[in-house]
Amino acid sequence: MPSSPRLTLALQVLAACLTGLLIPLCFTGPAVALPALGAELRGSAAALNWVINAYILSYGSAMMVAGSLTDVLGRRRVWLAGLALFCAATLAIAVAPSVALIAALRFVQGLGGAAAFAAAMSSLAPLFHGAARSRVMSMLGTTFGLGLAFGPLAAGAMLELARWPAIFYATAALGAIGALLVLASVPADAPRAQGGLDWPGAVSFSGALSLLTLGMLLAPEHGWRSGAVQLSLAASALLFCVFVAVERRTAQPLLDLTLFRQRRFVAVQVLAASPAFLFIVLIVMLPGRFIGIDGVSPLAAGRLMVALAAPLLVVPMLAALLLRWVQAGTVCAAGLLLVAAGLTWLAQVLGNGGTAALAGPLLLVGAGIGLPWGLMDGMALNVVETQRAGMATGIFNTVRISADGVALALAGAVLASLIGAALLRQLPAGLPVLAAASRAALGDIQQATQLLSGQEALLRASYDAAFRHLLHGLAWLAVALAALVPYLLRKDASQASRP
Known part of the structure; x- marks a missing residue:
């Protein structure tokens, strides 16, 4: 192949990787910045929660729509429009004067990210086949892992040097570079589908x-x-x-519901949702705890999160190698049991001393979730017929991203409810306990203490006990999934006889 087409193809892959990198950066970075953002702009606990959830919610709910739009409008057009919307919303966040406006802009940011990522995947699909496609998908997965592993560290470093808007300026700059790469490497294409959405x-x-x-x-x-x-x-x-x-x-x-009649397809959707509850919840909630409750600096909190996410750079490739000797259901179950062990270990050492003791359980959780993480994308295609692979991939990505928002909202609600229940048992009636519990769940112990007239020691004790209960609950969920997934993935006699 001449050098120019090779260069064009390499630039297109780079543009897709850069687009994929924006996804984890857009919820790991704000998670680290949330305490500083909340301290400067105030805002209710619900509004601060929406700063995290609005992006994930709009991204997940728009993914299937964005995939259909690439067929209706063309891949290059949707890719560029998505990145333009993303960059505009990100820059507006950096100068927004209120938490409520930031949450609204985060929703818009998620819409742009979904359009850009769907178009990027759609553009790469016809360019590679067989082993080459697997290598490119692996590269995209590694890029996602880089964002998860080093996004909190980069955000913490920027907070040490500047204010929280620097995180959004840097993210917008990456999006702009991606748009320039798309302009340089992706040819114009005509719509591929007739009809509407x-x-x-x-x-x-x-x-x-x-x-x-x-x-x-x-x-x-x-x-x-x-x-x-x-x-x-x-x-x-x-x-x-x-x-x-x-x-x-x-x-x-938009969604072929008959696919959910297939047990193995349901298993893949269960796996798609499991990292949201067992991994993403930790990625988002732990920085708030480290910074707001334990008094760790943003940079040190970022370093701790590297221990949690760094295994995703290696373990998914190991999971693919293990398939030569072990069935996929067994590999996934083993990974989920490792997650359960890591969560239980983390519950024992969290808050009982320095941060050095946290590296072991965080690495174990990251390594455990990396085993199913490395197999899910391929399984999403392998459990359905070839002619339904596109629909299956769209559903899989929608479930995976949508589950993040639901998991974060549910985990936050459970944590705040547990804190509130503990406070209600020990404080007189009439105090704003629910509001204080919501603040404490975000790691904002100072505001929570002000609401309860100086009950900081009680708030810290209630938070610590509630967080341990949450971790134990997630560990039991991992055990239950480890038992369920191999059963759902098991082939019956008719499936086993197929070539």
């Missing part, structure tokens, strides 16, 4: 997911019996029912 399905799915997350975010401050919480959850359930009804009657549905 399944808008009723897209709107009902996105609305249901948004209302579900909203309800869980409101619960810590208002209580689970609050009318706003119950109305949000009820409306979410109704919209999910509408979505199912729409997809069953649409000629070209």
Whole structure:
């Protein structure tokens, strides 16, 4: 191949990797910056939660829609439009005067990121085949792991040198470089599909997911019996029912529901959601604890998060090698059991001394989640027929990203509820306990102490006990998944007989 086409292809792969790198940076960086951002701009606990969740929520709910738009409008056009929207929203976040506005802009940022990433994957798919495609996908996975491993460290270093907006300026600069690479390497392409998008399905799915997350975010401050919480959850359930009804009657549905009749396909979706609860929750919540509760500097917190995420640079490749001798279900179950052991270990050592004792359990959790992480993408294609691979991949990515927002909202609600329950048992009635518990769950112990007139020691003790209960609950979830996944992945007699 002439050097120029090779260079063009290399630049296109680089553009896709850079686009993929933006995804983990956009929730690891703000997670480290959240204490500083909250201290400067204030805002309610729910609004601060939305700074993290709004991006993940819009990204996950828009992924299937974005994939369809690449067929309708063309890959290059959607890729560039997505990066332009992403960069504009990111720059606006850096100068936003309030937490509520930042949360709204994070939602827009997620929409741009989803469009850009969907177009990047769609552009690479026809360029590589066989082993070459596997190598490129592995490169993209490694890029994602780099963002998870070193995003918190980079954000912590920037906070040591400058204020929190520097994180968003740097992210916008990466997005701009990606857009220049797309302009230089991706040829213009015509739309590949006729017809329109399944808008009723897209709107009902996105609305249901948004209302579900909203309800869980409101619960810590208002209580689970609050009318706003119950109305949000009820409306979410109704919209999910509408979505199912729409997809069953649409000629070209956004989501082919018949795939969920296949047990092995369901297993892959379970695996897709498991890192959200067992890994992403830690990536986002631990920096707030280290900085706000344990008094660790942002840079030191970033170093600790490297121990959690660095195994993703190596272990997924090891998981692929293990398939030569061990079945995929066994590898995934072993990884989930390692996660359970790491979470239990972390619950024992967290808050009982220096940070050196945390490296072991964090590495164990990262290594454990890396085993199923390395197999999920390939399994998403292998468990369905070839002609349905595109739909299966879209569902898999939607579940994986959507689960992040739901997991973070649920874990935050559980942590705040546990803190609030402990405080209510020891404090007189009439104090703003729920508001203080919500603040404490974000690591904002100073604001929580002010709300409760100086009960800092009680708040710290309640937070520490609640965080341990949360880690133990996640460990039991990992054990349950380790038992469930091999069963779901097991082939029955008819499947085993197929070539």
